[in-house]
Amino acid sequence: MAIGSECRVYHPNDDTLIESSCKQTPDPNLCLQIFNSSPRSRTADLRGLGLILVDVIKTRSISTLNKIRQLQQGASGTLKGALASCSGSYDGILRGDISVAISGIESWNFKFAEQAVTDAALQVKNCQEEFNGISSPIVDENNFVRGAANIAQVIVRLMY
Template sequence: MTNFKPLALTIIFCFFVSSHCTIIIPKNNNGNLIQQTCKQTPNYEICIQYLKSDPRSSDADITGLALIMVDIIKSKANTTLNKINQLIKKKQEPSQKEALNSCAGRYKAILVADVPKSVAALKQGDPKFAEDGANDAAVEATTCENGFKGKSPLSNENIAMHDVAAITAAIVKQLL
């Protein structure tokens, strides 16, 4: 019986200590999901760069990562459309002005149709339509670029949009 008291005290002590301890679990590091997701896209480095720069990615699932990329499409489309509008205001030769006007229509289509379609589809759990929207944005950027006779003043923006849209489509495809 003499061994019972120390054993009982040890058990009570352990119970008391454990009931008053907080278990610290590190915050979910989503880097592995981001890396696995980006490995399945056409441009791993750009994918990583965009997703890791957005704080929402730290606890996002694949749908959340796709929504982040759609937001990047939207941001790039707005920036490009602003540049197009500035270029249109300057004196341009007719073929250049025509190409710029065509590009303006294409980037408006990205903003008015492709982005909202993709967001709605992702939120409703219908990724096929989101993939279509991202692919459409890539096509619009490529078509804009090809509309210039000679050097395009929007090459950097069109290439960036194409890349982001292709990455987005590849991420969304992982949900199918």
């Protein structure tokens, strides 16, 4: 059996691929929003959709980390500590989870990729929890990145 045959095969331009895949995720609306905003999704197979999600997680993580760094300049007390923790979380996502997820998808090691996006979701959850008792200035960013990572978990799992 060839390695490639282990992945559920969908043909590019399969109109139902995105819709049927997104229906299985924890946030079908966000899933559809992400794929509908990417021209690459129209010709992508399931692996391609997984790579699109990882790219989205990477892009949003970069912009969130940049926002965190700006917010740190004027922060003090509990907010400063929470932002420092979040900076470490997003740095970990960008330095580790993203490359591991891409490598896992590209090398057909889907369990490896799934672990990486699961870790990214956990990192964001931990970041948000650091704002215990205070208002998080990055709640929208955290919700988006965590949502995209949770969607990526399901999409990668569909590749098995």
